[in-house]
Amino acid sequence: MEQIRLENITKNFNGRCVLNQVNHTFLQGQSIAFMGHNGCGKSTLLKIIAGLVRPTDGRVHYSSPVLFHYVPEKFMPLPLTARSYLKRMGELDGLEQKAIGGMIEVLGEEFFLSELLDVPMKHLSKGTLQKIGVIQAFMKKPDILLLDEPLSGQDTASQKVFIQKVNKLRSEGVTVFMACHEQSLVDAVAEETYTIQAGVLTAYLPDKEKRYVLILENGQNSQLWEGMERFGTGYRLLIGEDEAQPAILRLLENGWKLRGMYDEKDS
Amino acid sequence: MMKKTVSLVKTQLQIYFKGSTFIMPLIVSVIFLYTMYTIKPQQIVSSYLVSSVFLFFVMVWVGLSVNSGENIVTEQILLLRVQSVSSYYTSKVIFLVCIALLADVLYALFPVIQNILNGGDMFTRQMLVSDVINALLLQGGSAFAGAALGSLLHPRVMKNRKLAIVLTVFFTTLTLTSTSLTAVFPALKAILWVLPPVMLPAEIYGKAEYFSWGSMGALFAALILYGIIYSIIKSIICHRNKF
Numbered sequence: 001m002e003q004i005r006l007e008n009i010t011k012n013f014n015g016r017c018v019l020n021q022v023n024h025t026f027l028q029g030q031s032i033a034f035m036g037h038n039g040c041g042k043s044t045l046l047k048i049i050a051g052l053v054r055p056t057d058g059r060v061h062y063s064s065p066v067l068f069h070y071v072p073e074k075f076m077p078l079p080l081t082a083r084s085y086l087k088r089m090g091e092l093d094g095l096e097q098k099a100i101g102g103m104i105e106v107l108g109e110e111f112f113l114s115e116l117l118d119v120p121m122k123h124l125s126k127g128t129l130q131k132i133g134v135i136q137a138f139m140k141k142p143d144i145l146l147l148d149e150p151l152s153g154q155d156t157a158s159q160k161v162f163i164q165k166v167n168k169l170r171s172e173g174v175t176v177f178m179a180c181h182e183q184s185l186v187d188a189v190a191e192e193t194y195t196i197q198a199g200v201l202t203a204y205l206p207d208k209e210k211r212y213v214l215i216l217e218n219g220q221n222s223q224l225w226e227g228m229e230r231f232g233t234g235y236r237l238l239i240g241e242d243e244a245q246p247a248i249l250r251l252l253e254n255g256w257k258l259r260g261m262y263d264e265k266d267s
Numbered sequence: 268m269m270k271k272t273v274s275l276v277k278t279q280l281q282i283y284f285k286g287s288t289f290i291m292p293l294i295v296s297v298i299f300l301y302t303m304y305t306i307k308p309q310q311i312v313s314s315y316l317v318s319s320v321f322l323f324f325v326m327v328w329v330g331l332s333v334n335s336g337e338n339i340v341t342e343q344i345l346l347l348r349v350q351s352v353s354s355y356y357t358s359k360v361i362f363l364v365c366i367a368l369l370a371d372v373l374y375a376l377f378p379v380i381q382n383i384l385n386g387g388d389m390f391t392r393q394m395l396v397s398d399v400i401n402a403l404l405l406q407g408g409s410a411f412a413g414a415a416l417g418s419l420l421h422p423r424v425m426k427n428r429k430l431a432i433v434l435t436v437f438f439t440t441l442t443l444t445s446t447s448l449t450a451v452f453p454a455l456k457a458i459l460w461v462l463p464p465v466m467l468p469a470e471i472y473g474k475a476e477y478f479s480w481g482s483m484g485a486l487f488a489a490l491i492l493y494g495i496i497y498s499i500i501k502s503i504i505c506h507r508n509k510f
Contacts, residue, residue, distance in 0.1 A: 047510065052343050054509045068347040076338040079286035088278040092271060092348050136344065146347075 003028040003066070003144070003175055004049060008058035010199075011044055018044055020199030021058070028063075028143075031166075031176040033190035035204050041196040042179035043073065043148050049177055050146055069142035073149040075133030077121035082113065082132045085121065086139065093140035100139075107135045110165075111158050127153035134158075138165055145169060147178040151185055163188045183265045210241040211264040214248070220255030234259055271349045275358035278345070280365060288332040289366075292325050296373060299325075304381040308391045312478060314378060315402040316469050320443065322374050322406050323413040323465045327439045329366060330417020331432065337422070339510055356502035363418065363498070367410035374410075375402040392476065401478035405468055408490025412463035415494035415501075416442070423505045438462060446470060463493040 004026045011019040018041035026032060026049075034042040047053040049060060050068045078085055083104055090100030108114045111131045116124060121132065130153045137145060145166065151159050166189050170176060178190060186193055193204040217234040218224075228235045239247050248258060283289060299321055303314065346355050379399060382389035416438060420431035441448070442462040446469070449456050464486070471482050 047343075050343075050347060052347070052510050054507070065350060067350055070344055070347050072340045072343070074340065076340050078282055078341060080282060084281065084285075088274070088281065089344075089348065091274045092278070092345070094270070133340075 001028045002026075002063050003030075004063070005061040006049070006058065007061060009045075009048060009055045009060070010057040011041065011048065011053070012056045013044075017199045019048070019055070019196065019201075022199075022201045024201055026175065026177075028175055029170070029173045031170050031189055031191045032178065033186045033193045033204075034177070034179045034196065035181065035186060035193055036195040036197070041199070045196065045201070046146055046148055046177055046179050050144075066143040067140075068144045068146055069137040069140070070146040071134050071137045071148065071150040073152060074126075075129045077124065077129055079120065079122065081118050081120055082108075082124070082135075083117040085132065086117075086136060089136045090139050095140060103139055104135075107138055110161050111135060112155070125153075127155060127158075130154055131158055134162055138169075141169065141172060142174060144175045144177065147176065147180065149180050150178070151180070151182055159185075183263060187263070212239055212241065212244050213237070213260075213262045213264055214239060214244075214251070214258060215260035215262075216251060217257040217259050218255075219257045222255040225251075238264065268351055268354050271351065272354045272358045272361065275345065275349060275355065276361045276365065279358065279362040282341075283333065283336070283362075283366070286336060288336050289329070292329050292332070296322075296325055296370065300374065300377040304378050304389065307385065307389050309378075309389060310474070310476070311378075311390050311392065311394060311398050312472050312475050314390075315375075315398070315405060316472060318374050318378075319402075319406045319409040319468065320465060322370060323409040323463075324439060324443070326367060326370060326410045326413030327417035327435060329370070330363065330414040330419075331435055333363070333366075333414075334418050334421050334431075335428070339422075343510060352506055356498075356506065359418075359502070360415075360495070360498040363414040363494075364411055367407060367414050370410050371403055371407040374406045375399055397480075398478065401480070401483050404483050404487040405478075408487045408494075409463075409465055411494040412465065412490045412497075413439075415497035416463065419497045419501050421501055421505055423508050423510065424501055442466070464489055 002025055006022050006024045009019050009022040010017065022045070034045060036042055044053055048055050050070065051060065086104045087100055090103060095103070104117065105114070108117050111134065113128065113131055113135070116128055121129060124132070134150060134154070147166070150162065154162065163185070166176060170189070176189065178185070180186065194201050195204040196202075214237045215231060215234055216228075216237060224235070225237060228237050230236075252258065300318065303318065346352070349355050376399070378389065379394065382394055387393070417435060420435055422428065422431075425431040425434075441459065442465050445459045445462055446466040449459060467489075468486055471486070472478065
């Protein structure tokens, strides 16, 4: 079902055209990622979709009124504790006091924040503030979730929780729009990826073949392969996507033990 | 919508009073009031006229500091959450009204308390309940008009903050000197009507011993109207400019 339609969206900043007559229709429940270089217009497009930035020309059509929840790139501290702030956000979401309290406890625990909920935000680190920015968006199920570099500063464990939460919302029909640089997040959350080149919205194609890093342990004094490098107590091997499967099988047959496998961009 | 507006006002009040931006205007107000009401005996009407002008000035400062204390991200999150532009901007006006009301109560009751502490000889005559009510109206109007004028040049209305501060100070100075200016240059009346009539009570009451309900009602309505118009102009421009 159509949810948002962009009609000839153009945005100029100081004479520079960031978006040039963008036309696109987004369906309810889609999960869309915008990737690309800094300043290419990802965040601007996200904010135009939400109605926070007025396009220079063109219109955004909504099929019905939608509730947006927004995770900003940089959550600014307020002179409140995280608990007070989240309580206020819960009230604005129309939740009952008891439900708000429970929600803050649960989300605080899931994001490893329980002990910091009553600390004034001005004393919290950038990563912790970012988690508060994330939690406020999860207080109530929105129609559309806007994520602007949502992982910045978050620790690895919280990133995993964040991905689980976003995917759960996706399974409940929430539309997700995301501007980010992390390929791993895009792989975990997005079903369609776009980039903006010279103001035009186009499908995002990685500029080269995907490669994986294999972390191996030499269990039986097996012969080293070409390209293997020492890595901690084991070895590291960079390998193309197409060769990965047969290579892993041969490595295992030769007595190597596979200890890890990562996308090259995330390793 | 009402519930969301109330929640927004509570949120803004909590953020404001948990911060430190209110402390300096409060200290300056207390010093002013204490200094003013250590000299006795005072005339009730004229002392309230002076304090209402000072309160206007302080509230312009408060309006400016409220603007600079806001951050874009918080505004964006709130605006998206409430799904109602009118609710959001109405809450901002109510927030300013609440601050104005608190300042109003302080400025109106401080002399009452001083009078009690001085055994009732703070003023040249006995203080009546009607004096306090008239003072609440006069100072309430001045306070709201000041806060609205101070917050008129919001960062989303004028991005250049230096210019916004200079212009706000300029408008405030013009407001406080409008009576003298129009006496010398009557043609300026054609322009200066855009500024709130904060000095008009001094013209009306001069050295009067008592406030009059009729003129005070009209003054209160005029000052509130100016405040509302400034707030509407600011909200329309903010909504049009977005972020």
